[in-house]
Amino acid sequence: MSTTEPTPDADLLQRLAALAVHAGANVQPGQFVSISAQVGGHEPLARAIAGAAYAAGARFVDVAWFDPLVKRERLLHSADEDLDVVPPWLGDRIETLGRERAANISLTGQVRPGVFADIDPARVGRDQLPALKQTAEVINRRELNWTVVPAPSVGWAQQVFPGLDPAEALRRLEADIRVVCRLDEPDPVAAWRARSDELQANAERLNARRLDAIRLEGPGTSLTVGLLPSSRFIAAGMDTVGGITHQANVPTEEVFTTPDPARVDGVVRATKPLTLGGTTVDGIEVEFRGGEVVRLDATTGADVMRRWIERDPGARRLGELALVDGDGRVGQTGTVFHETLLDENAASHIALGSAYLMCLDDEADHPRANRSAIHVDFMVGSRDVAAIGIAADGTETPLLVQGAWQ
Template identity: 30%
Template structure:
């Protein structure tokens, strides 16, 4: 086994999940992640924790959804109980076909998502962490050779997370103290309120309210968005390619949208429920170890020099204690990304924090 797989597992269990003796751990294993699952199981066992592995496959899900009659049972008790009784959920992504669900009807996917919203909430109430194992399908989606893609993944995952956490704390402090964020760039001029929000220093550990490995972003929950934003990073949404998405907001709600490619996929997201037309997240990528777009949101949204906005569900971690019920609710959380290239700027309360993708504390800021 590649030693980097073992290092990945150790980082996931020790730094990210903070697994301790006696913890009840659910390990969600995708079809292409066997080697990483073995290494994670060894690490969990070494901590004296309890482990239950469950298998997940987009091809299995496709078969089930296509055969179903759309009358999905709401939050089946046996599955709900699994996550209500878990302390930690570790999800290993990496399947054989990144577009396996492309021919499942959108209304059926939406119905299934709505029916399982309580299960999703129960899982998100645990100390959950999602990561990805480099597979050939993901390498192909990224347009990279398999060996090249493995190097890319481990460069992003096996980092000095403590040092990056200390750098990202600078941006968290600015956002925590701020009231309004403005993004300006080609095709973009949008303002959002961030008053009374708590930014998350997403340093790839549940101790930082961070649930992705790799991570490397600072995110908050915006409100009252007004203006237009264009997302120039191509990506796959519900199994379909989307490119150059444009959203226009008034009083926090999407009132117009378009895309050079995949507009129907965006329409389906927006039509999921009322909350899908509002923002649940503003994230700023700060992981300089991610240096290219790979059509995998786990990596792309963390890339240094980018920002992303998510339609739909907001995270409770972005709200002060006792105010979690103020968050935007939705059955979806769909991130869209834009480069903060030449001519762009991110301001907080009128002060420029980032220009052209460079933060004001970094070399090269002008």
């Protein structure tokens, strides 16, 4: 019997690579291109993307590898006071990519799920690498054309489909990725442009209402999220300061905005598990008062998430509110991917931490937007959770009910 580990489908990798380079980051001739990937499963797609980027005219492609097993050794042996140390050259690299107006493609999908499961959650929560605070700063300055794409691997597949043998689990994951990334379409790039047009139209209809707040109502959830005066919903395409249009997530099914971090009140219950730094956090329930988290509970991984929101004052406040309708392909698969990139596009979600300044029309509102070294999305929507718009005069209008725009 062969013990060779199954490998991802070569045709799928080539199609994903082309999608990441052209529909996602929109790599331009002469650009530097950075790829962020994990050792132990992302290598095949990283190499395919490098090839597609060079074919598109990239000047140089650099891969920033992250090894979860090396992080495990740090968590096991490092002194407590050293766990949150981040070498300055890691942040310098991101800042340099921004100054060079580079493209960045990040691969997602845990290659070694549960690798930190036997380690003290308090220690796991201290070491937040590979996340870097400089990433949010460069993104907010719109210096990078960037995207995040899923990378199929055996480790991730067995987390999503634990009852199947490795080869069958990988094939099932690949089949779902083909669907959610629209790789089953004759021209996936054109298909994403069409979907982007739909999402942007939804965002414009929301913006036309000039809402003051949005309330989420459902089982275990009653949360009111205030908006800033110039908050606007955006979707799909973004532009760099140099005018390069790119799609930050592939797939993407959301319309999102920047909330008022001082006006969030109520309780919200997560509807899907969250993978945070390699740890699964499930059954999340968060209570806000005056914009700040005053209680955070979870059935698993609570201590890890509590450590994340202790990073700085902004980590306990909201930086994003996103609405997702039932027409998106991610939710229609019925699969829980245990990966934020995909799961957040199956359900409406909120994010603790850093806000997106591009969602504010007026620079005068920029100082009021939340600032933090973290940005942690977790899913709070389902067909049973309604989104209700609230105008400045208190008038309420249903926005999303049973997954459908009203």
